[in-house]
Amino acid sequence: MESATRLDVNHELTLQDFPYIVQWREDRCTRCGKCTAVCPQQAIEPSVFAQRLVYSQSDTPIPGVVRKVTHGIRQVTDIERYCVGCGICSLVCPNMAIAPFYNDKNKFLFHKNKDGSPYKRGGRRNDPTPSTLDKLKFTRISMLTDPALDAGRHEFHIRALLGRNLPPEQLPLREENGRLVSDENAFVPPVREIFPIRIGSMSIGALSPSMWEGLAMGITYLNEVEGMPVVMCSGEGGMPPRLLKSRFLKYFIPQIASGYFGWDEIIHSLPHMVEDPCAIEIKYGQGAKPGDGGLLMAYKVLKLIAGIRGVPMHVDLASPPTHQTKYSIEEAVAKMIQSMSMAWGFRVPVYPKISGSKTSQAVLNNLARNPYAAALCIDGEDGGTGAAYNVSMDKMGHPIASNIRDCYLDLVKQGKQNELPLIAAGGMGKTGNLAANAAAMIMLGASAVDIGKYILQAAGGCVGNEYNRCNLCNTGKCPRGITTQNPKLYRRLDPDKVAERVVEVFKSANVELKKIFAPMGRSTQLPIGMSDGLSAPDKAIADRLQITYAC
Amino acid sequence: MCRLAAITSENYFSPLENVLALETMKEGHDGSGLGLGLKDLGGPFEEFKAFPIMSGCSSKKGIQMLDDYMQGQGFQLKFNWEPRLRKVAGMEVQPKDHYFARAYDYPDNFKDQDKDQQENLLLQTRLALRKLGEVDQSLFVFSFYPDVLFMKEIGDPLVLADFWGLDDAKLTARVVLAQGRQNTNYAIYLYACHPFFIQGYCTMTNGENTAFVPIKEYLLGRKKPGYIGYNSDSEVFTHILHYSNRELKFPLTYYKDIITPLKDKEIEARPDASALKLLKKSLRPLCIDGPNCVIGFTPDGSVFVVQDSKKLRPCMVGGVKGKYAFMSETCGVDRVMPERDRSKDINPMKYDMVIISPGAQEVRVWNQLHG
Numbered sequence: 001m002e003s004a005t006r007l008d009v010n011h012e013l014t015l016q017d018f019p020y021i022v023q024w025r026e027d028r029c030t031r032c033g034k035c036t037a038v039c040p041q042q043a044i045e046p047s048v049f050a051q052r053l054v055y056s057q058s059d060t061p062i063p064g065v066v067r068k069v070t071h072g073i074r075q076v077t078d079i080e081r082y083c084v085g086c087g088i089c090s091l092v093c094p095n096m097a098i099a100p101f102y103n104d105k106n107k108f109l110f111h112k113n114k115d116g117s118p119y120k121r122g123g124r125r126n127d128p129t130p131s132t133l134d135k136l137k138f139t140r141i142s143m144l145t146d147p148a149l150d151a152g153r154h155e156f157h158i159r160a161l162l163g164r165n166l167p168p169e170q171l172p173l174r175e176e177n178g179r180l181v182s183d184e185n186a187f188v189p190p191v192r193e194i195f196p197i198r199i200g201s202m203s204i205g206a207l208s209p210s211m212w213e214g215l216a217m218g219i220t221y222l223n224e225v226e227g228m229p230v231v232m233c234s235g236e237g238g239m240p241p242r243l244l245k246s247r248f249l250k251y252f253i254p255q256i257a258s259g260y261f262g263w264d265e266i267i268h269s270l271p272h273m274v275e276d277p278c279a280i281e282i283k284y285g286q287g288a289k290p291g292d293g294g295l296l297m298a299y300k301v302l303k304l305i306a307g308i309r310g311v312p313m314h315v316d317l318a319s320p321p322t323h324q325t326k327y328s329i330e331e332a333v334a335k336m337i338q339s340m341s342m343a344w345g346f347r348v349p350v351y352p353k354i355s356g357s358k359t360s361q362a363v364l365n366n367l368a369r370n371p372y373a374a375a376l377c378i379d380g381e382d383g384g385t386g387a388a389y390n391v392s393m394d395k396m397g398h399p400i401a402s403n404i405r406d407c408y409l410d411l412v413k414q415g416k417q418n419e420l421p422l423i424a425a426g427g428m429g430k431t432g433n434l435a436a437n438a439a440a441m442i443m444l445g446a447s448a449v450d451i452g453k454y455i456l457q458a459a460g461g462c463v464g465n466e467y468n469r470c471n472l473c474n475t476g477k478c479p480r481g482i483t484t485q486n487p488k489l490y491r492r493l494d495p496d497k498v499a500e501r502v503v504e505v506f507k508s509a510n511v512e513l514k515k516i517f518a519p520m521g522r523s524t525q526l527p528i529g530m531s532d533g534l535s536a537p538d539k540a541i542a543d544r545l546q547i548t549y550a551c
Numbered sequence: 552m553c554r555l556a557a558i559t560s561e562n563y564f565s566p567l568e569n570v571l572a573l574e575t576m577k578e579g580h581d582g583s584g585l586g587l588g589l590k591d592l593g594g595p596f597e598e599f600k601a602f603p604i605m606s607g608c609s610s611k612k613g614i615q616m617l618d619d620y621m622q623g624q625g626f627q628l629k630f631n632w633e634p635r636l637r638k639v640a641g642m643e644v645q646p647k648d649h650y651f652a653r654a655y656d657y658p659d660n661f662k663d664q665d666k667d668q669q670e671n672l673l674l675q676t677r678l679a680l681r682k683l684g685e686v687d688q689s690l691f692v693f694s695f696y697p698d699v700l701f702m703k704e705i706g707d708p709l710v711l712a713d714f715w716g717l718d719d720a721k722l723t724a725r726v727v728l729a730q731g732r733q734n735t736n737y738a739i740y741l742y743a744c745h746p747f748f749i750q751g752y753c754t755m756t757n758g759e760n761t762a763f764v765p766i767k768e769y770l771l772g773r774k775k776p777g778y779i780g781y782n783s784d785s786e787v788f789t790h791i792l793h794y795s796n797r798e799l800k801f802p803l804t805y806y807k808d809i810i811t812p813l814k815d816k817e818i819e820a821r822p823d824a825s826a827l828k829l830l831k832k833s834l835r836p837l838c839i840d841g842p843n844c845v846i847g848f849t850p851d852g853s854v855f856v857v858q859d860s861k862k863l864r865p866c867m868v869g870g871v872k873g874k875y876a877f878m879s880e881t882c883g884v885d886r887v888m889p890e891r892d893r894s895k896d897i898n899p900m901k902y903d904m905v906i907i908s909p910g911a912q913e914v915r916v917w918n919q920l921h922g
Contacts, residue, residue, distance in 0.1 A: 142759055142761055142841070149861075154861065157814070161832055161835065165832050165833055165835070166829075166833055167833060168799050168830065168833045168834055169799070171826075171829045171830070171833055172829075173826050173829065173830075175800070175801070175802060178802045178804075179802070179822060179823045179826075179922065180801060180802070180805065180823050180826035180827075180830070181823065181825075181826055182825040182826040182829055184825065188829060191832055193815075412768045412771075412772060413772075414772065415769070415771075415772025415773060415774060416772070417765075417768065417769065417772065417836065418769065418833070418834075418835055418836050520761060521759065521761030521840060521841050521842075522761055522762065522840045523840060523861075524811075524812075524838060524840050524860055525762070525835055525836075525838040525840060527762065527765065527840075528765060528836070529764065529765045529768060529836075530761075530762065530764055530765055531764055532763070532764045
């Protein structure tokens with residue numbers, strides 16, 4: 001036996017250290033080479049195996065030995081080329097000969113920091129345990145006390161209000177001959193009626209042109225054909241100039257963030273706009289990486305993106321963690337809201353989006369006193385991102401449920417719960433229960449919820465999961481063509497199919513929301529803050545959210 | 552389900568008429584309680600119309616507490632009425648020692664104050680007494696307002712009417728609202744018994760209020776004294792009426808527009824569309840979503856009924872000029888007004904608000920679609 005000290009592979013990792021192990025079946029493989037060609041990580045490669053076969057051809061066993069060279073697939077043990085488990089090899093394999101399997105005993109995080117560079121990735125938080133939202137149940141069913149509504153027969157109005165709602169005392173109303181008359185010249189803040197599930201901020205840049213276009217077509221169809229006012233936020237990265245100047249702009253929420261990417265184009269399009277946008281979102285934080293700025297890595301800054309954002313190609317585009325031209329909450333929030341409101345003549349609701357944090361209420365109370373603030377969007381720790389440090393995604397941030405609940409109850413205390421709508425983001429539909437999660441959030445006090453990862457999975461076929469599967473969003477190597485700017489990859493994704501799926505997702509969520517609200521006797525107004533409808537099977541959660549405990 | 556029985560008349564009548572109407576509708580309620588709301592009082596109270604009347608019930612200790620408190624505040628007792636309690640079979644609870652209605656004169660320093668200040672004093676007094684009495688449930692105060700009287704107890708309405716001797720008492724009024732059941736959705740408790748009252752406004756409701764918690768939280772946020780309690784999910788209907796008509800000074804019909812707003816397309820056809828659009832958003836949390844029929848009266852003595860936006864609860868209005876009945880069922884109207892022309896009965900539907908002017912002189916069916 002050779003001494004271990006002489007093992008020249010001792011510095012290498014073993015396959016057991018890796019999060020996914022590729023299982024390849026020699027008996028099924030046709031050696032077509034598709035899997036190695038398609039692997040975004042080059043984690044597998046064609047390889048040569050030397051085999052020693054022992055056999056006998058005589059009547060009595062006389063073992064003979066033959067040495068043979070065969071070809072096959074080998075998984076590499078280079079940490080930079082680790083198998084991400086995306087499974088695209090299985091997708092292209094004609095013979096079901098190859099598939100990656102999760103290795104729960106992996107030691108990936110011990111090694112994924114070569115050159116002193118911490119692990120960066122896209123995707124989600126990688127926490128497969130059930131979220132608080134998934135634990136909540138709807139327990140107040142009106143049965144004999146109320147002839148239950150029929151989700152299929154009765155008329156439902158499932159709409160949220162986005163914008164600053166004045167209290168009745170401040171409305172410009174007077175009575176004339178027994179009727180109320182409003183003063184048409186008085187200023188009333190703009191309020192939009194939208195579907196309570198929105199597509200949250202994901203930029204062109206983070207998303208491929210095919211994916212972004214598919215989402216945009218989907219929501220336009222929902223508005224124009226299905227009569228569902230679903231809206232979508234641009235993310236930080238601008239919008240296509242033609243869209244800015246089109247009548248469809250009203251379905252979009254351009255986002256401005258600390259890098260101001262894309263805003264040169266937006267400002268220049270202003271005189272040519274034929275419609276106002278739905279709203280303007282000012283991004284201060286992201287639930288996936290609170291306190292950290294946006295990041296579009298250089299591999300994704302290709303010609304189209306550089307053009308829309310007004311930047312050179314092939315450079316990392318980092319947005320600072322804060323809006324650096326402003327220094328305090330008063331400045332950063334109040335002045336930004338004023339500036340943006342003014343740009344559209346105070347006809348467009350302007351609101352900030354922050355990351356979930358124990359400090360959310362401080363921001364909320366600042367907004368409650370600002371008569372131009374149109375809403376507050378809070379992105380919880382389960383939000384996704386295109387690129388972030390693993391440690392930020394895994395360990396930083398605040399769960400959304402209690403954060404929104406605290407903010408709502410704070411507004412209730414001030415009697416302003418109808419004035420400033422709360423929008424919840426981060427982890428909606430994390431395990432696929434989109435409508436249930438949205439309804440629970442609404443009953444805890446949110447007016448609307450944002451989805452990101454959910455729609456990428458449902459409409460684009462994103463393969464990511466909570467076991468760090470794929471999560472290549474930051475690398476430009478998205479095997480589905482969702483988060484890449486490489487034309488070879490994004491041509492895999494058909495924008496029309498994405499749009500079709502977007503429509504299907506929202507229509508089915510609409511039906512499911514009715515199926516939740518109908519038995520609870522709610523149909524004409526969104527049950528915002530109807531906390532008596534909810535129960536948790538966990539006493540601590542129930543107490544914290546001020547809902548009932550049921551078991 | 553509960554049953555509602557309201558009568559408005561130009562002549563004084565006994566609340567027993569309402570109780571008998573409830574009895575005819577008994578298949579529709581469980582007879583678990585009775586609440587009576589009387590306005591424009593006759594009989595012994597006719598000569599005390601200018602004086603606020605405190606109505607409620609109490610133990611011996613409670614009545615002492617009431618006396619001490621009222622004396623301390625400078626109210627002078629003008630008249631004390633208590634029903635002559637009979638021993639009856641079938642009482643469900645231990646009767647209280649006192650069921651009372653007492654007319655007081657204002658404290659000296661309030662006699663010349665304007666109506667608003669006097670009404671606020673009455674409200675604060677009622678709330679203070681409620682707080683005092685609720686600790687050991689020795690005192691329940693239902694109203695403290697001129698020319699208004701409430702009686703409530705747990706049990707079968709007819710048994711209670713007998714217990715209070717309503718057939719014999721000279722207690723009469725021109726408007727009486729009666730409701731035959733205790734709480735719909737929450738614990739059985741005297742303060743959860745309809746009709747509810749605040750500063751001249753009174754309502755009672757049939758049906759569950761599925762939006763109770765958001766509405767309650769919104770009302771609590773108005774920080775108005777009196778927007779408290781909510782032992783019943785129906786109490787909010789009274790406070791919404793008070794808020795819209797008294798606090799916001801909106802005409803009465805906007806109550807309907809607030810609790811059951813029209814669809815946006817329907818609003819376009821209203822002459823006051825732009826005001827309605829603003830109201831719908833601004834008062835969105837006050838939109839009721841459950842199956843509800845709300846009957847109420849306002850300080851001027853108008854009696855009205857509104858239905859939820861899907862019209863899921865029954866109500867029938869019938870009568871002749873000078874006397875009308877609002878009943879959950881036609882048999883209830885028949886009991887009170889057997890000789891009316893039934894073809895003129897009104898069955899209020901989802902857009903309707905039926906308002907009958909004081910003295911039952913004029914019936915107005917206001918249609919929300921046309922405003």
